[in-house]
Amino acid sequence: MRPVIGYIGAPRGDRLVGALTSLIIRISGGRPVRLRKPPGPEPRRVDGLILLGGLDIHPSRYNAEMEVESRFDLERDELELAWLDIAFARAIPVMGICRGLQMLNVKAGGDLHQRLDPEVTKNWPNGPLGYALFRKPVEVLPGSFLASVFGAGTLRVNSLHRRAVRAVAPGFEATACGADGGVQAIEARGGALRLGVQFHPELLPHRRDMRRLFDRFIDACRTRIRADI
Structure with a gap:
């Protein structure tokens, strides 16, 4: 049983990110489908939704x-919010990556810091090479879904985004944090699996723990299908 995993990325560019995401979904047992248009009156079936990184979310959201x-990319904001409406209404598992975490938090009623402390970010690299090589430690909190994937404690990740969660949305909790106390992951309390991570596991497919995150997410999507049968 291969769940259909819809994913949304940058409309232009980021071909490597899209290709890696599609590959890791397939390796983990899912069937990837890139979502480029808002859902219609009878939206196509998706069993899981992944929101990838990209430009900042407009503060009006x-x-x-x-x-x-x-x-900003206002059309992408609309696209993601429309598919999140479907996912929330149908209890479809959701994973947000970087910008995707932020959109998930915004959709559920949280908000964002529009700029992190420049002293914190001044030595961070930019571009694909930076994401490939840069690592920083984050603390995964015990008792969380992420802890069941990575183990509780320190995890070294490629988190570089200059914006971040400020107020965590109602019904969610922070499940990983940086050395500065900033939110690095959120998860919904109960119900369908909804999680967001500020780092980029899709760019680390060589790491077994990052592949395991996708394995577990797609397992949750598969479990939901079985519950509907």
Whole structure:
């Protein structure tokens, strides 16, 4: 049984990210489908939803004034929110990666820091090479879904985004944090599996623990199918 995993990425560019995501979904037992349009009156079946990284989310999405000039993609905001409506209504598992974590948090009623402390981020690299090589420690909290995947304690990850969760959405909790106390992962309390990570597991397919995260997510999607049969 291969669950259909819909994923949303940047509409232009990021071909490598899309290819790696599709590959790791297949390796983990899912059938990847890239979602490029909002769901229609009879939306196609998806058994899981993955939101990838990309440009910043417009502050209007979380009722904030713009504090920092940035690059936004309003069409993608609409696309992701529309598919999240479907996922929430149908109890479809969701995983958000980087920007995807932030959109999941915003959709559920949380908000974001529009800029992290420049002193914290000044030595962070930019671009694909930076994500490939840069690592920083985060603490995975015990008792969480992530702890069941990675184990509780220190995990070294490729987390570089300059924006981050400020207020965690109602019904969610932070399940990993950085050395500065910043939120590095969130999970829903109960119900369908909904989690977000600030790092990029899809860019680390050579790591068994990162592949295990996708394995477990797709297992949750498969379990949901069986429950519906």
